[in-house]
Amino acid sequence: MGLWGRAVACLKEILVVTATDLREFVVNASGGDDTALAAVPDALSAGFTLAPEPRVTTQRLIWLDTFDWGLYRAGLMLRFEQARRGGGRLLLSRTDGTPQAEQPVTSWPRRPRLAEDLPDGPVRDGIIGLTRPRALLPLARAVATASVTRLLNEDGKTVARLVTDHITVTAPGTTAPTAELPARLAVTEVRGYPGQARKAAALLATVPGLGPASQTTFAAGLTALGRHPSANGAEPEITATMPAPVAVARLMLRLLDTLELNVDGVLRDIDTEFLHDFRVAVRRTRSALKLLGGVLPADLAGPYAAEFKWLGDLTTPTRDLDVHLLGFDAMAAQLTDAEPADLEPLRAFLVRRRAREFRKLARALRGPRFRAITDDWRKALLEIRDAGGPLKPTAAALARATTGRSFRRIAAQGSAITAASPPESLHNLRKRAKELRYLLEFFAPLHDPVAYRKVVSDLKQLQDCLGEFQDNEVQRAEIHDLADAMLAERAAPAATLLAMGEIAANLARRQGEARAEFAARFGRFAGPAGQERVRVLLEGRP
Amino acid sequence: MKIFATYNIKGGVGKTTAAVNLAHLSAADGYRTLLWDLDPQGAASFLFRVKPRVKGGGKALIRGTRTLDDAIKGTDFDHLDLVPADFTYRNMDLILDGAGPTTGTKPTRKLARLLRPLAAEYDHVFLDCPPSISLVSENVMHAADVLLIPLIPTTLSVRTLDQLTGFVAGFNGHRPEVRAFFSMVDRRKKLHQEIIAALQSERAGVAATPIPALSMIERMSVERAPVTAFAPNSAAARAYRSLWSELTTRPAT
Numbered sequence: 080m081g082l083w084g085r086a087v088a089c090l091k092e093i094l095v096v097t098a099t100d101l102r103e104f105v106v107n108a109s110g111g112d113d114t115a116l117a118a119v120p121d122a123l124s125a126g127f128t129l130a131p132e133p134r135v136t137t138q139r140l141i142w143l144d145t146f147d148w149g150l151y152r153a154g155l156m157l158r159f160e161q162a163r164r165g166g167g168r169l170l171l172s173r174t175d176g177t178p179q180a181e182q183p184v185t186s187w188p189r190r191p192r193l194a195e196d197l198p199d200g201p202v203r204d205g206i207i208g209l210t211r212p213r214a215l216l217p218l219a220r221a222v223a224t225a226s227v228t229r230l231l232n233e234d235g236k237t238v239a240r241l242v243t244d245h246i247t248v249t250a251p252g253t254t255a256p257t258a259e260l261p262a263r264l265a266v267t268e269v270r271g272y273p274g275q276a277r278k279a280a281a282l283l284a285t286v287p288g289l290g291p292a293s294q295t296t297f298a299a300g301l302t303a304l305g306r307h308p309s310a311n312g313a314e315p316e317i318t319a320t321m322p323a324p325v326a327v328a329r330l331m332l333r334l335l336d337t338l339e340l341n342v343d344g345v346l347r348d349i350d351t352e353f354l355h356d357f358r359v360a361v362r363r364t365r366s367a368l369k370l371l372g373g374v375l376p377a378d379l380a381g382p383y384a385a386e387f388k389w390l391g392d393l394t395t396p397t398r399d400l401d402v403h404l405l406g407f408d409a410m411a412a413q414l415t416d417a418e419p420a421d422l423e424p425l426r427a428f429l430v431r432r433r434a435r436e437f438r439k440l441a442r443a444l445r446g447p448r449f450r451a452i453t454d455d456w457r458k459a460l461l462e463i464r465d466a467g468g469p470l471k472p473t474a475a476a477l478a479r480a481t482t483g484r485s486f487r488r489i490a491a492q493g494s495a496i497t498a499a500s501p502p503e504s505l506h507n508l509r510k511r512a513k514e515l516r517y518l519l520e521f522f523a524p525l526h527d528p529v530a531y532r533k534v535v536s537d538l539k540q541l542q543d544c545l546g547e548f549q550d551n552e553v554q555r556a557e558i559h560d561l562a563d564a565m566l567a568e569r570a571a572p573a574a575t576l577l578a579m580g581e582i583a584a585n586l587a588r589r590q591g592e593a594r595a596e597f598a599a600r601f602g603r604f605a606g607p608a609g610q611e612r613v614r615v616l617l618e619g620r621p
Numbered sequence: 622m623k624i625f626a627t628y629n630i631k632g633g634v635g636k637t638t639a640a641v642n643l644a645h646l647s648a649a650d651g652y653r654t655l656l657w658d659l660d661p662q663g664a665a666s667f668l669f670r671v672k673p674r675v676k677g678g679g680k681a682l683i684r685g686t687r688t689l690d691d692a693i694k695g696t697d698f699d700h701l702d703l704v705p706a707d708f709t710y711r712n713m714d715l716i717l718d719g720a721g722p723t724t725g726t727k728p729t730r731k732l733a734r735l736l737r738p739l740a741a742e743y744d745h746v747f748l749d750c751p752p753s754i755s756l757v758s759e760n761v762m763h764a765a766d767v768l769l770i771p772l773i774p775t776t777l778s779v780r781t782l783d784q785l786t787g788f789v790a791g792f793n794g795h796r797p798e799v800r801a802f803f804s805m806v807d808r809r810k811k812l813h814q815e816i817i818a819a820l821q822s823e824r825a826g827v828a829a830t831p832i833p834a835l836s837m838i839e840r841m842s843v844e845r846a847p848v849t850a851f852a853p854n855s856a857a858a859r860a861y862r863s864l865w866s867e868l869t870t871r872p873a874t
Contacts, residue, residue: 229697235845236670237697270702271694 102280103292106261115288122286126278127230138223145213148308153209156297159187169202176295180205191216191349214350217251219300238275240267248300258303319475319525323374326474328463330521334364351401361391366517370481386452397440400433413585417578424575478522479617485515486613490605509545530616537604544593544600551590558583622740625747626765632752635771635804637664640749642861645847648701652744655702660751663706669696670845671705678709683716714756733764765797771804774813802828830864
């Protein structure tokens with residue numbers, strides 16, 4: 080194709096795209112459906128003979144995503160369309176409606192479902208990496224009633240179709256609100272007759288009360304139900320000049336929101352991430368109490384530090400077992416001597432144990448102590464936030480002082496670590512590094528984004544290395560404990576114990592590798608260049 | 622992609638009605654189906670209410686200045702598309718013999734080559750072939766997987782079938798399966814019944830289902846639609862359905 084040909088092809092493509100964009104209309108909210116829809120046949124009769132199809136089709140569908148909108152954030156939407164005779168199909172598309180993949184599924188159960196539990200197919204392949212380990216939850220349900228009118232030319236041939244959709248959307252849950260969307264009209268093209276579809280769209284555009292559909296049905300449905308991704312957690316609103324106690328109260332309130340937002344998912348055991356996010360909120364709250372609690376009124380930080388420690392400890396056994404189970408297949412795949420099947424008794428043991436621990440956890444989360452912590456803590460924080468307080472120190476001053484102190488502490492502790500240091504010294508350093516990371520994140524809105532990214536990136540490298548070291552250590556100890564416990568319960572065949580031994584050896588090897596990497600990563604973070612990056616972050620450029 | 626072609630040397634034996642109704646049944650079964658109306662008279666195009674016109678004519682298609690894809694028109698039925706006839710198809714022999722991007726391809730294999738890119742898009746293609754023995758029909762026979770031969774129950778039709786079977790047997794490489802069926806059958810005529818019975822027992826590949834001569838089939842040109850669409854419960858529609866099911870489920874014997 081010559082240059083001119085390419086230019087024409089390009090232009091054609093642009094025209095097609097533009098034309099497609101203009102082929103969907105909605106009834107404007109102000110006019111009301113009836114008047115605008117009643118004017119449609121007259122407008123189209125100017126160019127076509129209209130042949131309404133007698134049959135009206137009803138489609139039930141469920142839009143699905145993870146609790147943290149994993150698909151939406153990746154620019155995708157997933158829906159289950161129920162077929163008339165049972166079963167249905169899953170359709171994956173971009174958020175603008177462009178189809179990506181589809182696959183049949185037998186049904187969509189009421190309970191949440193993990194992508195890995197779906198049958199093999201292109202939709203499963205397309206989402207599994209984006210959702211794991213989260214479950215798919217219904218975002219909204221919709222019932223769409225479509226009527227079709229064929230638009231005929233002078234030969235009585237169908238040259239375009241007008242699809243009129245009436246859609247009712249419902250939020251999931253028992254006391255679910257329902258919303259009726261304005262009627263949507265779409266002109267669909269019959270192959271080989273693009274001009275006729277354009278003509279029909281142009282005629283529709285003249286109907287008063289009809290406007291171009293600027294949103295997909297999905298977006299319109301979510302808007303109508305007041306559901307939006309940002310509803311699940313925005314940044315705390317803190318500014319540099321805000322009094323420090325107010326800023327601390329705000330960020331702690333945000334952590335409390337996250338914690339409470341995840342309680343329901345934890346109790347319903349939807350997926351393991353609810354407990355994980357719950358624990359992160361607890362851990363951050365504990366760090367904030369420790370590092371920033373000094374600016375809060377006297378006697379507040381101490382008791383709550385104890386309460387949040389209780390909450391953290393309460394969740395640890397279940398989370399540890401979750402981690403084992405999530406990594407189980409990967410762990411089994413590493414076996415070279417033993418067979419993956421040898422480990423199955425261990426999996427069964429972990430599942431039993433997890434069920435037991437989860438029951439304890441759920442009981443406590445439904446109990447009075449937990450309710451008291453969250454209610455009283457919120458009340459206390461709201462009082463501080465709304466009271467205002469002295470203008471100094473400011474949030475910025477607090478950020479500078481605490482972040483600088485935290486960094487210097489890590490630099491000192493890390494420099495003292497040698498090849499001969501015990502593992503505890505690395506564990507302690509990991510805790511300090513985590514505290515610094517939280518401080519950076521708490522005050523992120525106050526920092527220069529470029530300087531912030533540089534410091535966090537170095538810190539993350541160091542944390543990954545320390546994490547790898549400690550996680551392997553902890554898991555190794557746990558494998559030993561589990562072996563003991565299985566022996567005690569007579570649930571341990573010899574093959575399983577041998578396989579567990581191989582796993583423990585692998586963990587030890589990986590831990591050794593992490594230890595060997597430590598010096599270089601620490602040097603990059605806390606050496607002269609790293610110090611300068613932190614200085615720029617806290618004091619600005621010279 | 623499976624290619625069916627309706628063909629007979631004689632005209633007016635029910636080629637087009639068979640192609641139109643079978644293509645419609647194929648689409649109704651959910652197969653993505655394309656019908657190419659190769660007859661310059663454009664009867665199949667007329668029955669689907671599509672104007673018998675291809676931009677640039679047959680020449681543009683065969684020589685590749687337009688793709689076949691460009692010429693496809695959607696019918697009123699789901700999964701069923703049509704490449705309309707064009708009056709220039711009357712010169713198809715000359716066009717097939719001429720130069721173009723299919724140069725290097727044997728003149729008898731050009732149609733097969735043009736259809737190849739559609740394999741991803743369609744499950745079934747029906748070629749409605751003009752009557753005659755020509756370069757066009759030879760192309761159709763080379764492209765087709767199944768050659769559907771409507772036979773009027775006369776003694777001559779036996780000769781026709783034998784000639785055709787012999788001709789196809791002489792092909793090198795790809796040979797279409799020859800499936801004949803009786804068309805325009807008058808059940809009241811004893812001769813018809815005798816010929817049908819004889820040929821079905823003597824020759825392989827003759828379908829058990831005959832298509833009767835029914836006014837409902839003639840009505841297609843008034844309704845401008847497949848009889849299987851406008852009168853799905855009629856005897857005519859039932860006959861085509863039975864033939865279609867025979868073609869898709871029962872191997873030639």
